Amino acid sequence: MSQGTSKALKVCIIGISGKLGRYMVRHCLDRGYEVVGVCREKSVEKLDEFKDSITIFPGMTNERAIIEKAVKGCDGVLTVLAPWGIQQYSSGTAQAVLDYAPSEARLIFSCGWHITKDGRDQYSKGFQRMLRFFTWLARVFRFAEVDDQVEACRRIFASPRKWTVVRGSDLEEGPSEGLPVWSQHIGDPILNSNRTRRVDFALFMVDALSNDKLIHEAPAIVSCQSESAKKHHGDQISDQAV
Numbered sequence: 031m032s033q034g035t036s037k038a039l040k041v042c043i044i045g046i047s048g049k050l051g052r053y054m055v056r057h058c059l060d061r062g063y064e065v066v067g068v069c070r071e072k073s074v075e076k077l078d079e080f081k082d083s084i085t086i087f088p089g090m091t092n093e094r095a096i097i098e099k100a101v102k103g104c105d106g107v108l109t110v111l112a113p114w115g116i117q118q119y120s121s122g123t124a125q126a127v128l129d130y131a132p133s134e135a136r137l138i139f140s141c142g143w144h145i146t147k148d149g150r151d152q153y154s155k156g157f158q159r160m161l162r163f164f165t166w167l168a169r170v171f172r173f174a175e176v177d178d179q180v181e182a183c184r185r186i187f188a189s190p191r192k193w194t195v196v197r198g199s200d201l202e203e204g205p206s207e208g209l210p211v212w213s214q215h216i217g218d219p220i221l222n223s224n225r226t227r228r229v230d231f232a233l234f235m236v237d238a239l240s241n242d243k244l245i246h247e248a249p250a251i252v253s254c255q256s257e258s259a260k261k262h263h264g265d266q267i268s269d270q271a272v
C-alpha cells in the first residue's frame with residue numbers, strides 16, 4: 031500500500047465492532063487513514079466513540095453485496111476471520127473480500143496459530159488436544175466452525191491477491207508493548223511465550239498494510255516484550271537476512 035500520495039489512504043475493516051476491530055480503528059485513525067467498516071447491525075452502537083470519524087456498513091460480514099459496497103475504492107482491507115455459527119462465516123467473508131476488493135489493495139486477515147500455510151508448523155500435544163476438543167465442542171453445540179476458518183485460509187493462500195494472514199498467539203488485554211515480532215512456523219523458539227497484547231495484534235495488522243515484505247506470508251506473532259522474543263529476536267533477524 032503506497033504511502034506516497036497526499037490523499038488519505040482508505041482502509042476497510044471487516045468485523046470492525048469486535049475487540050480487535052476497534053483497536054484497529056484507533057491505529058488507522060492515528061495514522062490519518064480514512065476508515066470504513068462492516069459489522070452486524072446490532073453491534074453498530076459499540077462504535078459510538080468513533081461515529082463522527084468512520085463510515086459503517088451494517089450487515090453480516092459474509093454478505094457479499096455489503097462487502098462489495100464497503101471495500102469500494104479501498105487501498106487496504108483488514109479482515110477479522112471469525113468462525114461463529116454454522117454458516118460458513120469465515121470462508122464466506124474471505125471469499126467476498128478476495129472477490130470484491132480493488133485489485134491492488136493490500137488484504138490482511140486475522141486468525142489463530144492453528145492455521146498452517148505449508149504444513150511445517152510444529153504443535154505441542156497439548157495444543158493439538160485443545161484444538162480437537164474445541165473443534166468437536168463447537169460442532170456439537172453448533173456455535174462455531176473451526177474447520178471453516180481453515181477453509182477460508184486455504185482459499186486465501188491459493189489466491190494471487192496481495193494477502194497476508196496474521197496468526198495471533200494467545201491474546202491478553204493491557205497497554206501496548208510495541209509491534210510484535212513474528213516467525214514463519216509455530217514451534218520456532220521465538221514464539222514459545224505464546225502471548226500478545228490484543229492492541230498489538232491490531233497494530234501488527236495495520237502495520238502490515240504498508241509492509242510489502244509480508245505479502246504472501248502467514249506470520250505467527252508474539253509480543254516483542256515476551257521472554258521468548260527477548261531471548262531469540264537476534265536469531266530471527268539473522269535467519270530472515272539469509
Ligand SMILES: NC(=O)c1ccc[n+]([C@@H]2O[C@H](COP(=O)([O-])OP(=O)(O)OC[C@H]3O[C@@H](n4cnc5c(N)ncnc54)[C@H](OP(=O)(O)O)[C@@H]3O)[C@@H](O)[C@H]2O)c1
Pocket residue numbers: 044045046047048049050051069070072073076110111112114115119140141142143197198199200201228
Ligand atoms: N481470542 C483469542 O484468544 C485469539 C487468539 C488468537 C487469534 N485470535 C484471532 O483474533 C481474531 C479476533 O478474535 P477475538 O477473540 O479477539 O474477538 P473479537 O476481536 O471480539 O472479534 C470477534 C468478531 O466476531 C464477531 N462475532 C461474534 N459473535 C458472532 C456471531 N454469533 N455471529 C457473527 N459474528 C460474530 C464479532 O462481531 P460483533 O461485534 O458483532 O459481536 C467480531 O467481529 C480472530 O480472527 C481470531 O481467530 C483470537
